[in-house]
Amino acid sequence: MTGGKNHKGALAGIKKWLNWLWNSSEKVEKEGLIEESAAPKPSANVAVKHTKRNGPKILMIGWELPPHNSGGLGVACWDLCEALVEDFKTDITFVLPYDAMIKSPFMKIKNCDSINFGKIAKNFNPKNAYSYPKRGLPKAEAENLEDDLVAQVERYAKEINSAIGSESFDVIHAHDWLSFKAGIKAREILGKPLVVHIHSTEFDRAGGDFIYQKVSDIEREGLEKADKIIAVSQFTKDKIVKHYQINPDKIEVVHNGVSYRRSEVSPSDVSALKRAGKKIVLFVGRMTIQKGPDYFIKAASKVSEVMDEAVFIMVGTGDMEKQMIEQAAELGLSDKVFFTGFVSGDEKNSLYKSADLYVMPSVSEPFGIVALESLINRTPILISKQSGVSEAVKHALKVDFWDTDEMANKIVAVLKYGSLRNTLQKKGAQEVKHITWDAAAEKCNNIYSGII
Amino acid sequence: MPSICFYFQVHQPYRVKKFRVFDIGKGHDYFTDDENEHLNNETILKKVAGKCYIPTNNVILGLLNKHPEFKVAFSFSGTVLEQLERFAPEALESFRKIVKTGRAEVLTETYYHSLSFLYSPEEFNNQITLHQKKVQDIFGVRPTIFRNTELIYNNDLAKTVELLGYKGILIEGADKILGWRSPNFVHRAKGTNLKLLLKNYKLSDDIAFRFSQQDWQEYPLTSKKFAAWLDSHDSSSDIVNLFMDYETFGEHHFEDSGILKFLGNLPGEILKNDKNRFVTPSEAIEVHEEVGELDVPDFMSWADIERDLSAWIDNSMQKDALKKLYILGDKILKSGDEKLIEDWRRLQTSDHFYYMCTKYFADGDVHKYFNPYETPYEAFINFMNALSDLKIRLKQTRSKVKKDLTPNKTVTRIKVKNNKGEI
16 A cells, blocks of 8 residues: 655644634635535524533543544534434434534533543544544555544543533433543433444445554443444444454444435536536545445446446545556556546535446445435446445345455446436435434434433 | 146246345346345245145155046246256156156246237247247247236237137236126136136135135135035136235245145045046147137236236335336347347346235235345345446347457458549
């Protein structure tokens, strides 16, 4: 794997992100680093409304929320909380390790304001954030980065007290390894049960590459000390059992949902390609080993041998981006594979709408809400069997990520046979209506009831 | 008092192998999958022969020997007869023995177990002729009773079948066509003299579907119990038609469920009431008066809850596949290429489209149990890729034929003068 970004570029990017963060009402330009969500952004002056909540009082401990999120984690947390509050009148306080000046109409957002913000910013590379620590770095640098992050995580735990204050809670719910130490500390302080929520494991993020041992240790500690574990899929639960030897009875599977609000737009300029009779195959994700972009390109090559009108659009950036561009060129696909770089929110949705097929060739995907976003936009999906979402959706084409022959076979079939596309699209759009955050919230609420 | 008519359907398709887009234009055997056992027709046929055909035939033969009053009826698709010949000749021989007793009637159906009646009257006729010949060759009999693929039926079919010389036809005793009527009487198809034998689906499915269901009220079903149910029909019925897939015995319900023992004991129990008797379908229509005309304007079948065509013709993939398949018919038949025609016909078997059904896919239903492919989408992709290959072969055959008809250069050209004296 080629090395990561050079430091100069990273620093410039981070400075930009810092500026933006302090002026949180400004949008990041398209070349910016943070993925935006379409989450409502009330100005900092509006007081948070608190209608009467008579459900359980939950202390949620997280690391990011939209619009300052870098991947699925923040969005999933936000959407889950919204459903919990709407459906079960849950009283949620969501803690972040820094003051991101986010306000929510349905929950209290608190921060540990004594964490050194600058240090967080330096190591927080949003392009890879959900898979941090970052992959593709030289060993020494990787180790430094890991140490830095672990230090932040430990600091979070020290400071969690300030966020709790004198309030009481019924349950502590911590999201992913970054929040586990703080969660464990909160449990000590409050004497209340701890639920840890696995959105991804270190083994997923590694995608077959090396594991950050310290990160994995923290993950293990959280899993062992929690009273209950939530996994976003059976696929993830199996991984937890396999790699951490946790009793499966302790783990409950709660599939992620998908938010419709983020998905309503009209088709994009890609329509020019369509008018030229091209068929569009879409890849959306970080260009990192976990997401399997190299398998996508290999499949693209095989498809192009038998189908001239297929074009492949790769949306996203990451440590493997340069390598992918080179690989496409080497395979003679420069006129077939297009790299858009980072695309966010509305634009991303419009790409989904214009595409003929969305492909998610992930090596190890704990869930994969992106696939559901495609279905909402009425575009059929071809997904890796090594993913959580493949257990939740029936009307999709599925393939082992490494089987690029079969991947190509299925891509061609969808592009070639209109009735296949139509059936997948129609049935998939119907099916996705039942994969909701409300369902996830209900399961969480039952878990809370079970341990309070 | 009612006559009991047992009818068993014996069928295996030629399942399409895993056929990728890269296979198009290369190897042309669509029906031999050497890599995927669950798609290998030979393996499957041998397995079914071992679990169902041979053991159940032994039971049936035993019954025919023991009870001279015992009678049954069978229908064999052409595709299963071929596969029995190739892969399990002993099983075929045991079927022959059964038919030789003279108390096992054989019916006619479309050779390729196809939906051809719905798409091509010409092809439908072809497949009837082919089937008649096959049955004559193997069993030495000429059927007078017909059954269409999956008991698909409507008034138009009746007219066609009557014109072909058949005396009777088996159909599903679906509530929607019966209304107040009972399936336990011989009826007549509207506008014809063709007699209708209607499946008693409740009693048939008690054996075929519910036999092993432990949460069924009537579990376990014994031959005594079932015979008693038949007896209770005493005065209100002429005939009870028990129509089912032969794979009920040993395949859908394993031997250890007791189903073969059940079958073995049943005729004896039934005959304990000496007012009971067994009939073959042709005997049934001879012995029992028809009670009236039955109007079936829309197609119905014995498949799924709906008992209509939706098992095969429902989503756009199925419709697309069927349309693209049958549109080739004319040209393929004209090509004279036997292998091409055979492959085209093997692709007509209704099972292929059944596998593409998405009706209850999300619920993991009965279609999934029968589906050798992971999903209906996979079934469609394999089929369409094979069809694409067939199309290419057709094109090549036609251009070859064209070439052969092009005049040879050595032929002397005759100069002809027209009226004006020009050449």
